[in-house]
Amino acid sequence: MSAPSRTRAPRRVLWTLLVLLIALFAGIGATAKFGSGQWSPKLGLDLEGGTQMVLEPVLADPNAAVSAGQLEKARDIIAQRVDSNGVAEAEITTQSGRNIVISIPGQPDAKTLDQIRKPSQLRFRAVLVASSGVPQSAATTTSSPTGSASPTSQSPVTSAPIFTMDPVATAPVTSGAPATSANAPIPPALTGADPTPTPGATTTSASTTTASPTTAQPANPSDLAWVTPELAKEFTDLNCSTAGAINDFVDDPAKPLVTCATTKAEKYILGPVELDGTDIADATSGYQTGQNGQPTSVVEVRLSFTGDGTAKFGAVTTRLFGLKADQTRNRFAVVLDKQVITAPSTNAVISNGQASITGSFTIDSARALAQQLKFGALPMSFKLQTQDDISPTLGKEQLALGLLAGLIGLLLVVAYSLVQYRLLGLVTVASLVVAAVTTYGVLTLLGWSHNVRLTMAGVTGVIVAIGVTADSFIVYFERIRDEVREGRPLVTAVDAGWSRAKRTILAADAVNLLAAIVLYVLAASNVRGFAFTLGVTTLIDLAVVFLFTHPLVAILAHTKFFGGGHPWSGLDPERLGAKTPQTRYAGRGRFVTPTLTSEGKA
């Protein structure tokens, strides 16, 4: 039984830990070099500087609660707004089933923030003019309506250059008859779900529109008289690919609106609002049912209207169907948050309130549209719960001071454990260093893989965890000391002390972990980081005690310095008052009465 063989197992554990640590940092290096990772933990907004808003979606009906689906939808709406404002690296998450948290690095201006949290509204407007989303000299000159009532000049706005765009996205903007066009995908078309559209409903609205002159009073919402020269200029100048391009436009239901499609592929001048989200009863998606009741391969979005909505929608489709010849003005745009989500053309008069939108949908895109329509039926506004603007200087200062506090705390703990445990305290120091390095690595890696950001609360958690981690060592060392007091030699004392301390350490860490999990689940967002780092460091504490502290102490117990109980080792049996004063059986019939050296020193 040579010393190396006795310390082989602990040595192996230490090597394992070293390999794990190297793997951890190699992983971080790999993510930093080849991926989107970095060498330091990602910082939260309160340390990095930035703006965080917590919004609560509120339905128009004060008694209705926001469901999980609606919250997700609201999140999507916000995300879309953030995108359309060109805000980079924003994070939008839902929180505890009722709030939406928006984190934006840097300091966006007040207007952008207002845009992000304005109420959401789904509205239906007739299309007056449509064109490619990016202004092009050829297209814009022809498309600019001069206010004259010549509808035919508006329909071929999209001439040759437009075809360079994604055919799916621009599908409705074909100049030919879309339903029969062979090379273009079928554009979304509103058709009556009832296969027999009510005949005779065709009114003479088309003729009235064409007849309406440049007078200030438009006869109906499809009347091109809505297009004033100012509106035409706005439309001409509009470039949908610019971030926040439509922010300045006022969404007044009684007035026409210049806007873009959410895809940014098209821009429109739309008539006044004719229906809104509250007129929708339901929206579903699926495969269209054929004549004999069997599903066909055509994907459709089915839309049903409320009683009131049915009447309004019937009137609108009657008018639009009358404009069938005009491929632009026959379309009816669905506008969410000022942006057109779809603008199908009208193929029938739909007076039964059951509409169906077909076109170049996939089953997924149809479902997405149906969701948008359905949740759009509930107009949502967003109540500002909290807003934090942290300047980067304040964040940096806070971080620096937090780290300073952590360093002071660490030094105090180190000093205390050196005083209490003498050189055994060095094991504490080494263990704390290993724990700190591991924590740093794990937080960095989690920042890359799970986008975990270190906030001030998180920093506090890490500092507080110094105490928790050191606590495990104290439990362990005190147990060893207890065993030494019982009169055991150090090697056995370490083993026996470990088997008892293990239980306590496990129980303690289980309690801490449980606390951290409960806190994480129940805590408000800005203090969640505390619970998170507390939980992570608790697990790291376990790993360090098992993989580092215990093996190290086990190896040290075999050294002459510690095993021999050197006065500075902190494990000196005499100083610990090892129990020797009683007469003992020393084997082979001999009894030993030790001299009371420990008593003398006491």
Added chain:
Amino acid sequence: MTSIAQWGNDLYTGKRSIDFIGRQKQWYAFSAVLIALALVGLFARGLNFGIEFRGGSEYRLTSVTNTAGYEERARSAIAEAGIPGNVLATVIGGTTVRVQTEAANEKNEAAKAALAKTFGVDEKTVSASLIGPSWGESVSQKAIQALIVFLLLVALVMAIYFRTWKMALSGLVALIHDLVVTIGIYALFGFEITPSSMIGFLTILGYSLYDTVVVFDKVRENTAEALGSRRQSYAQAANLAVNQTLVRSINTTVVALLPIFAILVVGFTKLGPGTLLDLSLALFVGIAVGAYSSIFIATPLLVDLRRNEPTLVELAKDSARVQAKEPVAAGVGVGAAAGGSDAAARHTAAADLRDAGAADTDSVGRPLHKWAAAGPRNQPKRPPRSKR
């Protein structure tokens, strides 16, 4: 620190002993006074809730060169921005001005600009927090929910871990004691309660529970031993347990408090109120109170709860008889003589020396057979091959 180590040794062997159990009435009375003070503070002064609960705005201006007359200047700037109501301004760490106002919804930007102009800093460096009034409501609701869930879980964990409802109950009483006293201290000193302090309070529960677990673990170990040897009463065994874990309790508490103390110092002098300070203040007060309660409240309460159990009454009688017969061994808990506890402790050691390695030397360096290390023992088990 020889004295502490020595003191620890004496406490461990029972040579010196603090009578935690016997003087329980004193501790109870002390805690009762604390709780009464806490309740007085709670109801007379009330709690000082931060703007996270009330709703409001807070602005922070860093690197302000001239803070003279900051209160007046902040007030006039806020009035200029058109925000009514109280304005509270403080200077933190010499160069940071913190201004609290009523919720400044759409006047947020105006207030930032006005403050930046007044104090001569770049508007971009002004940090602002705005908390809507309904936020606080949901925050408090959540905190109360968290508290209830936490207490239930803790009770469950205790019941599972200790398997006796009396231990679980004593532990829980200690927890609630900690919580009430901590909140009372907050009320009495008028510390601000924020969501950060709330999470701090909940974390205290974890710490307090853990302290109690450690002490109760030892109590269970010692009392099981006493039930076997019949040399000590339950109260004496429990008291020895508290004494034996005392040094450990002190060490762990000090080590837990040291980093938090560092945060407090940095926080008070430099950072000012914020997540860091709020959390650490709650933790500092709570951990200190928690350490007290696990020693002075939980264990005496446990002994009082179990005092009248028939088996323990019997044990008390038996141990009294044994101690009367062996005057040397008498009075472990109260009399502080070393002999009795030695006997008990030796028995413990003998019972679980399962994995004796090669005994090298004894305390004075002579070669010693391993079985003889602590006197007569039971027949040792053959160690497993790996240990030989």
